Amino acid sequence: MSPDPRYKVVSIWQEGSQSEHRWQFALALGEVITIGRAQDCQVCLQSRSVSSRHAELSLVEVEASPPPVAADNAGAHDPEATAAVAKQDKVLELVLKDVSTNGTGVAAASSSWTAVRNSCKKTLGAISSLLLPYNRKTNDSGLVLSIQSLGDSLPDARDDRKGTGRWRYHSKLGEGGLGIVFRAEDTSGCLKGEVAVKVSKIPKSAKPGARLRHAYILHRECQWSMKRLHNPSWQRYDPSRAIFFVKYLEDHTGCWAPDLDFEEERTVFEASDFLWDTFRNGLHTFPYVVLEIVPGITLHQRLSLSTVPAEEGGKSLPREKKVIIAKQMIQAIKYFSEFGLIHRDFRTTNIMVLHDEEEKAGKTQQNAPCIRVIDLGHTIASEPEQIRNRSAVVRCNWRESKQKHFEWAPPEVKYKQVNFCPPCFSFDVYSLAVLFMQLEMRDFAKARETCTRLSKQDASACKSGALSLPTSFLMRMLGRPWDRPPPQKVWEALENPSLAESILASLPVAPRTQTADRSRSRSPRHTNGKLDRSTNGVTDHNGHGTNGKASAGSKGAKDAAADVNTADEDDAAGFDLAGLSETSPQPTTPISSDDFEE
Secondary structure (H helix, E strand, O other), X not given: OOOOOOEXXXXXXXXXXXXXXXXXXXXXXXXXXXXXXXXXXXXXXXOOOOOOOOEEEEEEEEEOOOOOOOOOOOOOOOHHHXXXXXXXXXXXXXEEEEOOOOOXXXXXXOOOOEEEOOOOEEEOOOEEEXXXXXXXXXXXXXXXXXXXXXXXXXXXEOEOOOOEOOEEEXXXXXXXXXXXXXXXXXXOOOXXXXXXXXXXXXXXXXXXHHHHHHHHHHHHHXXXXXXXXXXXXXXXXXXXXXXXXXXXXXXXXXXXXXXXXXHHHHHHHOOOOOXXXXXXXXXXXXXXXXXXXXXXXXXXXXXXXXXXXXXXXOOOOOHHHHHHHHHHHHHHHHHHHHXXXXXXXXXXXXXXXXXXXXXXXXXXXXXXXXEEEOOOOOOEEOOHXXXXXXXXXXXXXXXXXXXXXXXXXXXXXXXXXXXXXXOOOHHHHHHHHHHHHXXXXXXXXXXXXXXXXXXXXXXXXXXXXXXXXXXXXXXHHOOOHHHOOOHHHHHHHHHOHHHHHHHHHHOOOOOXXXXXXXXXXXXXXXXXXXXXXXXXXXXXXXXXXOOOOOOOOOHHHHHHHOOOOOHHHHHHOOOOHHHOOOOOOOOOOOOOOOOOEO
């Protein structure tokens, strides 16, 4: 990989060639890729019509267009990161220079050829085609090359000039606020077949603290998989249900706290008063994680296809298949809650539906997997001290606007400054009810409106229920957090819809007085040295103590002592779900990140 921290990964292949060979380069500023017939060209073409040195590829810096800014900044995940993106005033562009005698043709997708001659230059787009040569004999069809700019500074990218780098990138799979996911191949042979590489996209110009927070979120979501969900040595591991979640394979985000186990590490880095701007670790230049690739499309895409006429490529989703998907989503949430985890982002864009050839067994066997839950970036543990933790790697911004909706998030996290309310499964069961309604209606806007009304216990919003579940059961799933049914009861009701009402009647109804931990965060004190059970210190990768913390008499410690919250206090804060409205107070601390929009 080039020593210049800024480079562009470029893939080149010959169209119509029997060979599947692709060249990949990590092209840095000041470097040149030569295309021609000569043996010393980086892209050597076996054609007499191509000049010995026909064309050159290089990078130039140009002024970036200012990013669009929403009127209310809806969905912002980290103010420092957003500001850093705005300050990025230089971008890299790939430029072609013709150095041939017969010219080079350049075309973007579905466009005609443009001639580039006599050392002239042409800026290339994300995908471009080259015709070599442009001027040729009548019976000479020439060679057509495809050139794709895969991305900037992709980690450990293979460079065929130098024989360095591990990953041969193929295409981009998705992008969101936290990162970008690429389809890639491991040229080292350690991982067989194609994998997904998820890269943190926080800009280099961001402050160190913002870059570290993003990298830590990426690290933590990988560890949830490797240390919990897919860890055979963990006591709650169940391979039959772990398969409902995408499996993370490698963590390349940096060295966080090598002397601490995962639980101790979270205690340190999830503290609201952790000083990210002063912490230094062995953060990778370009943090990333590796996970298995899922052969399918998102549930959002699949439901969208079902609304398109068959003659236009639409494909209906049979009701039987919807029920199978719903049951497997229940199993996924049940497995998650047994680990004491809350996904907090259980929605159509984070659920993959496997391709038909991958789910043939699922058409006759309901226990055969046909979904994968992806993206664990918002996942936290349902510990009491996390309820009001204001840490920038725990708290999410659920502020909505006319353009931005978080229909899968329950009212308590939108209108009251809490990260979740007990029991552990209540957040995700609410999301599950929304998914049921989306599966039933296929109209996302109508499903959102219906669920909002049902959450306020308006039974007239939907008289027919969803997926054979009665409206009363859905209202319970969308009701007060402590009254929502556990996943197992949802499963039983979906398995036997005729018994749903009796199952509902058997569920306990919590009294009006609730107990909720008002702790703002886990607030460990840090010292020079390894973790001390009395002070919870941490050392960085150089052995230096970090993050001196406020004394035990600080505000955080006082908040931790106030652990009783009555129903009257909840109602006064707008917590009574029946009385919630869009004018209720909104949270003011935007943190964490948006997930991948597939």
